[in-house]
Amino acid sequence: MAGPTELESSIVFAEGTFRRYGEAKIGLLTHGLQYGTGCFEGIRGYWSDLERELFLVQLREHYERLATSAKILLMELPHTTDELVDITADLCARNRFETNIYVRPCIFKSAEDVGVRLHDTPSSFAIVALPFTAYLDKSKGVRACVSSWRRADDSMMPPRAKITGIYINSALAKSEAVRNGYDEAILLSQDGHVSEGSAENIFLVRRGVLYTPDPSQNILEGCTRRAVMEIARAELGVDVVEREIDRSELYAAEEIFFSGTAAGIAYVASIDQRPVGEGSMGSMTRRISETYDRIVNGREPRYASWLTKVYNRAHAAV
């Protein structure tokens, strides 16, 4: 991750222009800060030493999801998806990144007043990009637990949108898990079915079939989740089933893994102190994970359309 000085002097996109992170300030009363009325994205960029290129992953899908999140919060992105793809690549090039990175676009209610609402307030859009390494330690497998916190329900605040304030739900679950000696939390929905990790979607393998909670289980409809389903079907010829999943199916699973932009594909070694399979990375997880890694590092030409090149835009895939 970037150190404080590096971050201060890095270039961000805010209020329609490129400027230094340290110069882009928001006021203490900002609505999005006080009430959580914002939404954001997390996008990864992978640096290839071989090609001397930075590949941004599923940029369009992320910006389309951001547009949907914004719409749910009665906001509109100030740029089209095409413009945002260009601005993001430009931002990364201006920072001269030659390392793996994380890009954080956000749009938030920028009124500086008192009064909770979604209507009648201006919004502000920004993109920050920073060097980034691993989010979960993937080498040793994740020790997960089922959280005592339930996933927020769509009837309360919609997890389908990547909303700033909704991350309280994730943060409560994550900190409870870590303070109890685990690495990650799995949240159940209100009716007790498996929903997702604090910042990842979840998959399990039983008898050669890949299962994942369907979009009505109060999940964020993950970009990596979609990538995993496509890889499993197209490259491995595996059946992928989206359905309600019981808690005990986690204990019965042969393999379990998390998927997410920050986490990548991270296998789960144990759940509630019960080993998953042999407690090591399962073969289907390994094949999916290795294929995903090759794709995001620009080594699978068939999947070039998932990537946006930062430095060689003339040949960039759209």
Ligand code: PMP
């Ligand atoms: N669920 C939650 C709650 C998340 O925060 C994330 C990370 N964005 C995911 C799932 C995974 O989504 P994606 O693959 O788009 O990063």
